[in-house]
Amino acid sequence: MTTSVPASRIPEAVHRRRWAILGVLMLSLLIVVLDNSILNVAIKTISTPAPVGLGATQSQIEWAINAYTLVFAGLLFTSGLIGDRLGRKKVLLGGIAVFGIGSALAAESGSPGQLIAYRALMALGAAFVMPATLAVLMNVFEREEQPKAIGIWAGGVGLAIAIGPITGGALLDHFWWGSVFFINVPIVIIALVLMVWLVPDSRDPRPGRLDPIGVVLSVVGLVLLVYGIIKGGQLADFTDPTVLATIGAGVVVLAAFVVFEMRSDHPSLDVSYFKNKVFSSAMAAIALVFFALMGVTFFSVFYTQSVRGYSPLQSGLLMLPLAAAQMIFAPRARLVVQRFGNKATTTAGLVVIAGTLAAFATFDADTPIWLLEVIFFLMGTGMAHIMTPTSVVIMQALPREKAGSASALSNTFRQVGGALGIAVLGSVLATAYRNGIEDKLAVLPAGLRDKAGDSIEATLGIAQKLGPQGKLLVGPADDAFLHAMHVTAFWGAGVALIGAVITALYLPGRTRANEQENEEEELVAALD
Template sequence: MSVSDARRWWAVGALALSALVVGLDTTVLNVALPTLATDLEASTSELQWFANAYNLVFAAVLLPAGLSGDRYGRKKLLVVALVLFGAASVGCAYSGSTDALIWWRALLGLGAGFIFPLSLSVLPVMFSDEERPKAIGMVVTASALGLPLGPIVGGWLLDNFWWGSVFLINVPMVALAIVAVLLLLPDSRSPEPPGLDLVGVLLSSAGLAGITYGAIKAGEKSWGDGTALTMLIGGVVLMLLFVVWQRHLAARPDGKPLVDLSLFRSPAFTWGAVMATVVSFALFGLLFTVPQYYQAVLGADALGTGLRLLPIIGGIIVGARVGGKVTAKAGPKRLVSVGFLLMAVGLFMGAVTDTDTSYGYAATWIAVVGLGTGLALPLAVDSALGALSTERSGVGSAVIQTVRQVGGTIGVALLGTILTSSYHSHLEVGSIPDRAADAAGESVSAGVLVAQKLHSPALLSSVQESFVHGMNVMLVVCGAIAVVGTVLAALFMPQQAKREQPGTDPVAPADAQPRGAL
């Protein structure tokens, strides 16, 4: 039956809430790591695996998630994924050991890996080409807002409750999302279900997990680390085999590949996915380093650090609203280019920070970066999805999210390496004991702690100045990446996405459920 506009937009609100939960959980754990190290007696390696277990599973299941939604029904699987995410959140909160928390975090990643691509894939079914950019913008913006909101929510919870509360906060949000999805969301699937490509699932999952783990390991150790190189090379080889296998299946009359590589024949899809990844690359770099700057240089606590990220949230919201209002007139090509240009301006502004710079200046430049992000990211994703028929929206949204996730992970590893090497090269530890010097060189947080224990103002000054130098170098790199994004968007993104026609789609859309129907 037909549904009112109000009901459809309430359904988008439910999807945005689902995406917000995933974005929030990506960063909320960061502020709880020191507490977990004490309460669970977790080692540095175990602390890293709390995050890595989530990221590895998340990356590995994205492509199968998109296919499963197209095959079995997007609404049904979204509800299952939300239930799993909520249950895993409870498991994380009440974990009594590091091993238990790692396993529950992996299940959390499994649920998250289904939630976001499925949330995006139903929007082209529900909305016309004119309404779709606004709907996609709401969901993508909610996900982006979750990243800086994580430290704010986590900091407040840790100040008032025990560490498990950073996971339990997911439960009421997930429960609300489940009820809203069940009541408001139309069910949809491809009229001709895609085949279950088990070989493709195994190759892509193993390949993406290998690349993700290799990038994480390289960020922790170095890009010359044997394990990191082995996993990176192995992951790339598996993904090349995956492409060969997909081509083989596509050439067979009865072949049904996991990913139809003809998706990439669309300039709007390809460049929209590339632009979304470049935005994530630069944004993840900022979120990786700025909280450390607030704590180690400005002396903020966990909650204070989160609150100081509010300007980027404001910028993202304003950018998304402006983009949604003017995209019909200006087109995504110009707006994405302008968004990247704003990001570059903000990042280069941040790159002249020193230890005496005021918070007001920091708030200004991160707000400019947020404005550019809010303008570029939703429109880049909409450009990519807008080029697809509704029947391929599931696998298409999964491909976009996969590229973003892997690109963001590699970006954090690369930018982290730049930051660390710059920090080490400028750090002067003087004549302090070797063990203290090694500890100070591990990170800026450790360096500040060592300086405070030794009551050494000279060491503290060196630690802070070295970190700010490394941050500035990293922000210059991020700014350069944003400039490249500006040029690429201006040169290669089409002015308007041209949706696939039924005759060109391998999945016949004749039985497709009309947009705006339940």
């Protein structure tokens, strides 16, 4: 059990500027999260043929997203340990610099393959940024202030989600698609200057040894698993021998990774942490909510832009309620936890997420847009009441000196959950769409049918080139996509409900400490 650390552990000069340090850390977090939220509104543009975009297929778009998340997740274990060993400030500075270089290169990509490669380079830098921000936070705030600081930190995620789509949409309205990556460069420069000036260095006095074999096994296993899932969706056939072999190989390699980590005297993933049911259920909640949400974000962009006809900027503005809800409720979620406990708060959040995802299964081409806005707001509210309590549970489960490892583990499960969500739900979407549109493509030349069935954007792109004849495909394409979206939404809702069951069973309920805090607050209010 983690014990409180005396105030003398934190130098007074650092303690006085702790809120300014938190601001800098949130800027660094903003860079990492902003990239993915900006990319969300650019998906349709990048899939448009050159010169407007890169002509990327749906599977290439999935890989552009997952190349980032897989490298990011695979290196988080090691990056947390390197930060513990070399110093978190050094790791932050190096990670942000690499991220900035990758962003500049991604902006000038000449093909989907180059974009995927440069996104992986960006992830290399981001992997060293994310765990270090939370580790530094845990080292500049005392235990009693940590929940409040983590709540504000989590609110920074909401801010990034808000800024990302709107900024991305505005850039795409005025500049080329690569501007959504180039915008990271000036933010990186500002963050580097502020980091050097404000952020103190910290490290683990007894850091763990690096685990290169574990890192390789985890990355290879995840890549094989995700590749197999995406390939199955692309072929609309999960019984294909290549698909089954790839998925099977991924599962075997990941099983070997777990066995190796259990036997290693310096594991990057300490499997013993998961003997604690509270810790495990908190991690599962994070993974499952991002599994559901990332998959929904993926199809909602095509719904708003391809089916409803909104511009990238309008599409970004439509997601503002989701971000606003996170910004409003994430810093205040700790108050709900104090009154109702972790179990009730997190479980209710997951039930709300499941309900909002199920609501997408009722949407059609002329659903009132205000209803979509309400759903996004409720989705952000649910997410805020999941991320804050689970982050506190995870970070306080380990000693302060292991903050880097705890942060890495939390973010790994978040990223792996998101990557699998995009792969699985993206494949469900692709399979359902291809099955729905296939019999309507007979009017096309044989050579175009397979490509047109890849995604709604591919169908509409080919239809536009065919002129009047192609207009006959627009209606069926919209109908096929809406059916595919409904199927995918139900899958996402089911995953969120599984998370709700896990947290209801294993997260702690309202504790005596919660009751004492409420009694003290009521007494203070009465005296005032």
